[in-house]
Amino acid sequence: MNEMHEIPKGWKYLILKKLITQDIKNGYSPNCPEEPNGRWILSLGNLTENGFDTSQVKPAPKDDIRVQDFLLEPGDFLISRSNTLDKVGRTMLFRGEIENCSYPDLLMRFRVDEQQVTNEYLEGYLRSSIVRTYIQRCASGTSGSMVKINKTAVEKIPVVLPTLPEQKAIADLLATWDEAIEKNERLIQAKEERFKWLLQELISEPRNTPKGAKWEKVKLEQVCKIASKEKLSSVDGHFLLTVKLHCLGIERNDRIAPKLTERGRPYYQHKSGDFLIGRQNFHNGGFGIIPPELDGGITSNAISCLILNKSKLSKDFLWFQFANPNYYKKVGHVMDGTGQKELSDKQILKLKIFLPDLETQNQIAEIMSSAQHEIVLLKQLAKKYKIQKRGLMQKMLTGEWRVKPEIINQYMEA
Numbered sequence: 001m002n003e004m005h006e007i008p009k010g011w012k013y014l015i016l017k018k019l020i021t022q023d024i025k026n027g028y029s030p031n032c033p034e035e036p037n038g039r040w041i042l043s044l045g046n047l048t049e050n051g052f053d054t055s056q057v058k059p060a061p062k063d064d065i066r067v068q069d070f071l072l073e074p075g076d077f078l079i080s081r082s083n084t085l086d087k088v089g090r091t092m093l094f095r096g097e098i099e100n101c102s103y104p105d106l107l108m109r110f111r112v113d114e115q116q117v118t119n120e121y122l123e124g125y126l127r128s129s130i131v132r133t134y135i136q137r138c139a140s141g142t143s144g145s146m147v148k149i150n151k152t153a154v155e156k157i158p159v160v161l162p163t164l165p166e167q168k169a170i171a172d173l174l175a176t177w178d179e180a181i182e183k184n185e186r187l188i189q190a191k192e193e194r195f196k197w198l199l200q201e202l203i204s205e206p207r208n209t210p211k212g213a214k215w216e217k218v219k220l221e222q223v224c225k226i227a228s229k230e231k232l233s234s235v236d237g238h239f240l241l242t243v244k245l246h247c248l249g250i251e252r253n254d255r256i257a258p259k260l261t262e263r264g265r266p267y268y269q270h271k272s273g274d275f276l277i278g279r280q281n282f283h284n285g286g287f288g289i290i291p292p293e294l295d296g297g298i299t300s301n302a303i304s305c306l307i308l309n310k311s312k313l314s315k316d317f318l319w320f321q322f323a324n325p326n327y328y329k330k331v332g333h334v335m336d337g338t339g340q341k342e343l344s345d346k347q348i349l350k351l352k353i354f355l356p357d358l359e360t361q362n363q364i365a366e367i368m369s370s371a372q373h374e375i376v377l378l379k380q381l382a383k384k385y386k387i388q389k390r391g392l393m394q395k396m397l398t399g400e401w402r403v404k405p406e407i408i409n410q411y412m413e414a
Helices: 065-070 117-128 127-139 151-155 164-203 313-324 325-334 345-350 359-394 403-411
Strands: 012-015 018-025 077-078 080-082 091-093 107-112 145-147 158-161 216-219 224-226 239-244 252-255 267-269 275-278 287-289 297-298 303-308 354-356
Touching: 018 151, 077 117, 091 117, 107 151, 117 127, 117 158, 117 164, 127 359, 164 313, 164 359, 164 403, 224 345, 239 267, 239 275, 275 313, 287 313, 303 345, 313 325, 313 354, 313 359
Parallel strands: 239 297
Antiparallel strands: 012 158, 018 107, 077 091, 077 107, 080 145, 216 354, 224 303, 239 252, 267 297, 275 287, 275 303
16 A cells, blocks of 8 residues: 555545444354344354345354344444455445344444444445455465454544545445446356246256157267277377356366376377366366367366267257256266266266257257256446446556546535
8 A cells, every 4th residue: 555646625534443433343153043033143154245245144143142242233333354365455335235134253343433434435445356355464374264453553544534525526426336346246146046036947858848859868878989099109288177056157277287207197188179078077067169269178087078979969958958047067976086086988988868869959959058048148347336336446446547527516515
């Protein structure tokens, strides 16, 4: 924060401690019951990148007398004091969303003087990249594991403070962006639920099939075989592919340099369109089709490549059949091995799928692809919204960009 530029005339530059009216206080560590009883306690999961996730609350003990000392009231600020480096210091303003709600030891609570700062402006400011950078510098611990911040670090958070009318104007502007982001995320959630429904209706054991369409249950070996590829004698100049989990497809892995060793796994080269299966992680959604931009990538022999009989099986239809959680998660029980289990090529070919005729497969795959593409576009839009909002916050909360005077005047009149 030492590089903070000169702030506008009439603005203040102070530390958070000057705004706090109730001392920062850590939460408590109760033994939570399994059954709800009308009392609740938050968890770290409640504090997300975009605010408060009410679904992550847990039941709090009904008869623990400490609960009363940690009950939240509207206007309380909460900040995580221990988490991973990218999440520590996440902040939210409690607005009374949940009654009889307390907070745990991994969170800190404080209140501020609303004669100096509006809660909404401060919430936006404390969630900005400006403060995130400061918090990460103050955090102690090992990057990649749990780190901590203390009360002193929170008290010393530098705050840029416009006049109250401009604070309100900035907060309302940021709230408009939050609303757009929230609407987009709700739409993504709805589209994802529809996608799951389509998987169930169109891909699982058929229930709603076109009149006259015939489905049959076949083993993969009846419509596929395992590709036989030549081992690479050198991996120089090649890039590695990773089969991502949770049906997220194939990506380039530049974190690991492929290396041939005497006792190590051999490597094989693949082409665009190859259907890859991670034998150790099929039951975790570890499969995918290589996109055109990753043509020529290589994998170790921990990855199997399917060759499909194109006259009987659509590649995209097979992917959607695999992508049904009711399918791929059940495969774990057939995996062999001690320690790290994996599917053998023989076991892969024994997997059973339901198949309609090829024309029906293509029709279903087209419907599913369209639904999937909608979700991809919405997620890209959500990412753009968040990037644009972060850029706007950086400019507005430091005074580099200003709200128009005529807009600020409206808040003065209010």
